Amino acid sequence: MFAKYTLILTAGALMASSALAQQVTLPLPRLLTVMPMGGQAGTTVEVTITGENTEDISALMFSNPKITAQPVAGTENKFKVSIAADTPVGVYDARVMSRLGVSSTRAFSVNKLPEVVRSKPNNSVETAMALPVGTICNATMTKRAVDFYAFQGTKGKRVAVDCAATGIDSRLTPVVILADAKGGDLKVNRTGGVIDFIPPADGTYLIKVSDLTYQGGDRLFYRLALQEVPGNGPAPRQPQTQTVSAMSWPPSGLAESARTNEAEPNNKPAEAQKISLPCDIAGAFFPAADVDTFQFTAKKGETWWVEVGSERLGLNTDPFVLVQQVKETNGKETLVDVAELYDIAPPMKVTSNGYSYDGPPYDAGSPDVNGKFEVKEDGTYRLQVRDLFGGTRSDANNIYRLIVRQAAPDFSLAAWAVHMTLRNGDRAALSKPMALRAGETRAFEVVVQRRDGFDGEIEIGMENLPPGVSAAGLKIAKGKPYGHLILTASSDAKRGFSLGKVFGKSTINGAVVTHPVHLASMEWPVKDAKGEIPAPRLMADVPVSVSESEQAPLTIAPAESKVFEAKAGETLKIPLKLTWRNDFNGTSIKVKAYGDGFSAIKEFDIPLKAATFDAVLDLAALKIAPGDYTFAFQSLGICKYRYNPAAVPLAEAEQKKAEQTAIAAAAEAKKIAATDAEAAKKAAEKQKQADAAMAAATNRMKAVTTAASPTDTVEILISEPIRVSVKPAAATTASK
Template identity: 30%
Template sequence: MGATGTALALVWLATAAGSQPNRGAPHLGYAYPAGARQGAALRVTVGGQALQGVEGVLVSGQGVQGTVVEYIRPLTNQQLGDIAKHLRAITQQRLGEARGRAAPQPKPLRSEGGEGNEKEPLPELPDHPLLRGLEQKTLAELAALRDVLFNPKRQPNLQIAETVTLDVVVDPAAAPGDRELRLQSPTGLTNPLIFQVGDLPEAWEDEPNDPVPTRLKTAALALPVTLNGQIEPGDIDRFRLQATAGQRLVVRAQARHLVPYLADAVPGWFQATVALYDPGGKEVAYADDYRFDPDPVLFYEVPTDGEYDVEVRDSIYRGREDFVYRVEVGELPFITQLFPLGGAVGSRTVAALGGWNLPPQTLALDTQPGGEALRRAGLTVGDRRSNLVPYAVDTLPEVMESEPNDDGKQAQRVDLPSIVNGRIGRSGEVDVFQITGKAGDPIVAEVLARRLHSPLDSLLRLTGASGKVLAWNDDREDKGMGLETHHADSYLTAKLPLDGLYRVEVRDSAGHGGEAYAYRLRVSAPRPDFALRVTPSGVNVLAGRATPIDVHVLRQDGFDGEIEVALRDAPAGFALSGGRIPAGLDGVHMTLSAPQAWIKAPFALQLEGRATIGGQTVTRPVVPADDLMQAFIYRHLVPAQQFLAQVSRPPRFLPTVALASPGPVVIPAGGTAEVRLTTAALPILADIEVELLDPPAGISVRQVSPVPGGLALVLQADGQRVPAGYANNLVVEAFTQVERKDKDGKPTGRKFRAPLGALPAIPFEIGPE
């Protein structure tokens, strides 16, 4: 059952956080600001849950360092009431000063009392960053603080209620781009957040900065600049900028990119909007998205010199702390279109560009062998970097679409297999390609467009020579594209009925078209393959113990075979159990076991999967990802840069519990099978309870009991729900009853169910009855 000798010490714990590190690990919801310029040193606030005790800052890549400054617990209702009294008293004092009264003497402020109108000393304020220097704040600052603390539209959210402040230093030579920021605590690593390294000057909102008549005039910011802010409920942020006639401004917001999904909000992210106002206060440009990307990009050619305002808000005026944004403004290079959208491996491929502020009109694409199938490229104009755009690299022969090919009579002949680089150049256009096939041949036609940031929403049809539709497809979900919510690329497969000519048609499903509506069409026999994801991207495991992980399979072109997953170049002591993914399954639970020695620094691990396809061994990397929820129901596998494992110190050592024999457990359909666990005799064994983690339907634990030398688990298979031949993994979690103690350490007579840990994954098969 898994690797022989892999063992797990069951640790008798009093809290779930100690024994199940992933369950009790700290969680991050946002970072503000979510980036910094090269060479900057700044204070960053991160919000999340279970953050008390965090002690380390991890940032991927080179050149960004961070240290923990302070943990800030959420304010209680009592503390908020005390703060309200202080705000009233200080506001009255400021108003008195504004009416010309003498400045108050340096003595404790008092609040109005009850009967007799006697004044009482104000309660002591909690130590909180928002309250430091409270008595020196202006009326405007007090009003802004009141809005932050007592906004009636604010909805409490435990997932971002706790905060930690960090000091972050960015090396001047740090490479620009996205990094992953995590915090480290004794209970484990957090999930990653995006933290950006930029190369533009940066500015931060200074509340109040809403567009109200009483707003104080602020100095205009020079361009280019990156604006940083947070949107609270009903909030509207404005920044004043100095612009010059003739400037071709690009205003590029990043909000959803920073926090891709919100589990408890609809549509599931901060839907930012940007608007530009001229010196007279007139709105001259507005954007609430960029094509299909929720993050807006605005383009505007400045007609006259002057001070312009950039406005940022949520599209429906929502807001909270994790509505964080970064907006780049300036005469920045921005690529809006690329053609072709890729090239053949090892070929010289030069793409034509379209966009703003792009003197070079072409871009050489890197097609060297050995890289990813989907890559990204950008260019530098002067000292300014453009946005990165994706493109594809493939091994099949490539051809260019040749017009006219708008109907069956003008269909462009294409050999099999081929990748056609084309575009729907005008509204209503249809591109038609003619292929020759034989009866019984399987064929696949697939469009890559939306996955390469083309606005095309493809519709794909396969017809016979007479025009009869044999297969068609509009959208097909690609779970490997975890940031896409509209999977607009088409995919179809069919078996050709006769020898002869066939046509493949590509169009936009809504009849749109234009220079940017490019695509890559693959027409070939099926190419069975697979991709793999592992979640979560950060694993927390006690030394010498095991923790569950999930490996997801993205099967391609009908591949249905078995896959073996293994650690690659792992440090000594790490082991993977349950590494076989049986044929036909789209994912399994596995377990990762840690070395016996506790090491504070996290490990970067790599997994790879191997399968036999067409008689050849195919190896694919396992990409780290996080399984994120969107809008209460939808789930997405969002890729991460690293797969990290933190090995935490066990709070107490007890004898290990190991699987007694190797090999898969065979459970007869409708019957039972026994699994033996070896361990030293302990008093708690009689009270141990076990559960299966998310087991397949029809598999259950019938009984667990102490036996000489350890424990016996009896597994049962329901013959009506799980068929013979089915195979998978089981992850067993153990619990015991622990008596609660009072504050003096005395037993209370009440018990709670405490987790003891997980066993290495147990492979099983369902045998005949």
């Protein structure tokens, strides 16, 4: 019971802190921390979790079925996690099932190395924690301090120090220093990379870890790996989550390994590596200021597409490609620029401030390259690839994959829950798991990265949904950058969970092509992006839940479940049915629309509490061509929301029980106070414990009552999907 109410108190405190202002979106369950943040394959580890809006937890689940969890008896925030011995090294998503459904995810890492957890302060040379080589330590950053670790180095034996943080959902920006036994700095890394070190002598060495701005706390966690490195290859890195930019990598059909490796030296024109097109080359931006040059012949009229994958592999790189024609006049070589290829543009204009909708707070673009060059005449050409960030960095881990191909039209897709256009002063960028309330409809933006000139329309669909949940895709129109996915839980939907599959389908060169849609989410619920930059990433899968413990504040649905028909150029009336479950501020809600062709609908008002409403659409003004369409209405509303009011009578009953126990304990202590000193001492201790329990129950009662008080909450309101078939206009007499 105590663990349960600990989480309720967290939610209550958050509610109370925002009571003076409008709350942005209805509360959703969020898993905040899992400590330790991973484990060794083949072991069982006890983890402690924290969350918000996550009372009544029934399960801790992972995106890999080889990782399972069982609750620790008598608690709700501790689990024993078993990791099968054959679980691959990687980062997996952890989430909990709670009263409101499936939570947001938190990274959980699996490795083959033995793991330890720092259990006491280590903020000085004298208190440095001993860390054996070949070990991973899980820890949280100490605020305004440096964490010290000591290891025994052997002369000439290469070791790698890797502090995983940003790649495992941590808010820590790590600074890692390798020092001598007295704390004198030998090597420093402030960019989150690996320290590659060969001890000059046997002895004790120190690793110092701190946050860049000396912040600390349970959300600034890290995994410090110390391991030997055999041979001369790149130092090993711990696995990490994928950024949203990775949604467009790899290209469809790309082999796991490149056909060719770059061969150094190839920096100077005379050293250019001879290749033929098409090509698939693996290389590295190494050493510092590396410029890899490749030479080939091409014929007039050819068009070649160039793609570089590096940043999308999870690296802090910015590839650049320069293509030049080599000409020779009177024995003198000259170079003529043919193409400069830079970043992959985001499909949508990205937010300029990280949180509000002058664009989404998700960037599906990349510093990688995907562009083309056209050959104007037969001849010899050179292609240079370099890292614009690589002038001073010398890291063999900064690899790339260079592909030069003829056009292979294709597409990649990603989706995220729609955020709202916020007023000045609001700074929210929230993680929004697919945890639906009964009667709720939610919209997801689905963006496309088009490859090699593909501009066809894409149908969006979703499968494997819980009972009572349906999905409708609002297609991505020809040449457009995005569409929508509309997810609806019926008003009578029962509690359920599934792993959904979102996909996009199009026809390319006469063949039907289907690709998965990668789901993205914020790593953290950022309530004030003015002080913190939101950090989105791709999720491992698509968990979907529906909860019947609460219902949506408003359900908007077509009055009839049918396809509405009209002729092009006519007026179409769509009767709507509205179910209001909460009070709303104002006198009406303003309504627009999502969906190709219908997004230009002129905004209109629906009066509050109206049970029905006729939406009248002017198909002529919208210039809707004949065809079949699906769209949805969308609005913003401010409702009076109460968080978990069912918890109030439970807390009240517990408070009364605790009060009665305290009264009984006080009476017993008074009764035996003068009879038996030893018994009186035990009775006094029992009374003290009962008084503490009563105080805790009173505080819990106050917290859940505050949380259950009506709070102005701004929510995105989406209608159930509406299907329309527009027929060709009737022929006029003149045309006959």
